[in-house]
Amino acid sequence: MPGMTSLQGLIELLPPSAPLSDAVLVAATALAPQVVAWRRHLHQHPEVAFQEVETAQFIADTLGAIPGLTVTRPTRTSVVAELRGAHPGPTIAVRADIDALPIHEENDVEYRSTRDGAMHACGHDGHTAIVLGLATLLAAHATRLPGAVRFIFQHAEELSPGGAEELVQHGVMDGVAQVIGLHLWAPMPVGRIGILAGPAMAAPDNFHCTITGKGGHAAIPHECVDPIAIGAQVVTALQQVVSRTVDPLDPVVLSVTQFIAGTAFNVIPNSAYLAGTVRTFDPALRQSIPAQMERVIRGIAEAFGATVDFHYEHGYRPVVNDRALAERLQTVVARTFDHGTLIDLRPTMGGEDFSAYQQRAPGVFAFVGAGNVRRGIVHPHHHPRFQVDERALDVGLRYLAAATIELLTDE
Numbered sequence: 001m002p003g004m005t006s007l008q009g010l011i012e013l014l015p016p017s018a019p020l021s022d023a024v025l026v027a028a029t030a031l032a033p034q035v036v037a038w039r040r041h042l043h044q045h046p047e048v049a050f051q052e053v054e055t056a057q058f059i060a061d062t063l064g065a066i067p068g069l070t071v072t073r074p075t076r077t078s079v080v081a082e083l084r085g086a087h088p089g090p091t092i093a094v095r096a097d098i099d100a101l102p103i104h105e106e107n108d109v110e111y112r113s114t115r116d117g118a119m120h121a122c123g124h125d126g127h128t129a130i131v132l133g134l135a136t137l138l139a140a141h142a143t144r145l146p147g148a149v150r151f152i153f154q155h156a157e158e159l160s161p162g163g164a165e166e167l168v169q170h171g172v173m174d175g176v177a178q179v180i181g182l183h184l185w186a187p188m189p190v191g192r193i194g195i196l197a198g199p200a201m202a203a204p205d206n207f208h209c210t211i212t213g214k215g216g217h218a219a220i221p222h223e224c225v226d227p228i229a230i231g232a233q234v235v236t237a238l239q240q241v242v243s244r245t246v247d248p249l250d251p252v253v254l255s256v257t258q259f260i261a262g263t264a265f266n267v268i269p270n271s272a273y274l275a276g277t278v279r280t281f282d283p284a285l286r287q288s289i290p291a292q293m294e295r296v297i298r299g300i301a302e303a304f305g306a307t308v309d310f311h312y313e314h315g316y317r318p319v320v321n322d323r324a325l326a327e328r329l330q331t332v333v334a335r336t337f338d339h340g341t342l343i344d345l346r347p348t349m350g351g352e353d354f355s356a357y358q359q360r361a362p363g364v365f366a367f368v369g370a371g372n373v374r375r376g377i378v379h380p381h382h383h384p385r386f387q388v389d390e391r392a393l394d395v396g397l398r399y400l401a402a403a404t405i406e407l408l409t410d411e
């Protein structure tokens with residue numbers, strides 16, 4: 001493991017009286033090239049949700065080379081490592097997601113994906129590398145650490161029902177006092193960190209429905225029940241569920257993202273298929289939306305003589321950061337980084353299964369800026385040209401190191 005020798009040397013150079021967080025932060029900077037190297041390796045070898053076999057092996061091998069860690073494999077493609085400090089204290093969990101997306105990479109970089117149709121287009125390669133770095137750093141300081149740190153390398157964030165819930169079922173949150181995680185965030189400039197106190201990411205639900213009418217010749221519409229004309233009205237009317245039945249101060253997104261019908265210009269098809277997503281924060285609103293949607297869809301379809309088969313599926317819970325913990329970690333950022341690093345952020349309607357861990361312990365999910373307009377790092381997450389400014393890896397590592405030490409040394 002290149003970088004380790006210099007890391008140990010550096011740690012030995014620091015006076016033993018230096019505060020633990022200072023010692024770890026100095027060492028973090030020395031580890032930065034190694035973290036970039038890990039990230040690039042992962043980027044070149046992406047694996048999509050539930051198929052992270054080589055990724056998990058790479059993580060387990062890397063962790064296995066770090067003295068002091070107990071490495072376990074809760075599921076086939078996930079890895080958990082535990083570090084016990086030398087003194088009593090709480091157990092803090094740190095989570096990284098490890099899966100890639102079924103996207104063909106269009107970036108022309110030396111470490112581009114070597115696999116057609118798979119790409120780390122959300123930054124999970126970076127999350128994994130950062131938490132590998134954190135495990136390395138903290139293990140090197142184990143004799144000074146209280147409590148324990150559990151490093152969770154979670155599979156399948158991108159595909160509901162997600163890996164987080166599965167890992168929680170396997171007990172990875174047992175005994176955990178607090179849980180933290182981060183997302184590299186391309187819409188935010190590198191060098192910035194955002195920590196929301198309260199709701200941070202929405203609950204991503206999905207729906208699909210089939211409207212069945214009566215197909216026939218396009219020139220004889222009066223003898224048909226046209227599912228396309230009905231579906232078009234359904235799409236329009238669904239927007240009124242958002243704009244006319246929901247309190248305007250409650251955020252909600254309802255997007256119809258698929259409308260599939262018809263095979264020829266002169267044929268009215270028998271049925272039309274609609275699907276999409278609903279994003280909410282408020283639990284009561286989330287529960288009320290499916291019935292409202294169904295009433296509208298069924299009402300319109302029945303008015304014109306069609307029938308409807310409607311399905312609504314709840315996805316991840318919303319990510320809601322513990323307020324007190326978030327404020328504490330905001331203070332850590334203000335103390336650890338330059339003035340201006342901590343920025344105000346608005347919640348996003350994107351979803352994340354980090355929420356599963358937050359059901360078991362207070363947790364905070366932070367956003368670490370990874371964009372850079374000047375260097376052309378402007379593409380959104382899940383885009384074939386998505387990139388991160390790799391300096392964000394060092395920021396993320398130092399943030400997690402400072403945050404973990406803060407929570408471990410809780411009185």
Ligand code: NI
Binds near residue numbers: 122123124157183
């Ligand atoms: Ni992601």
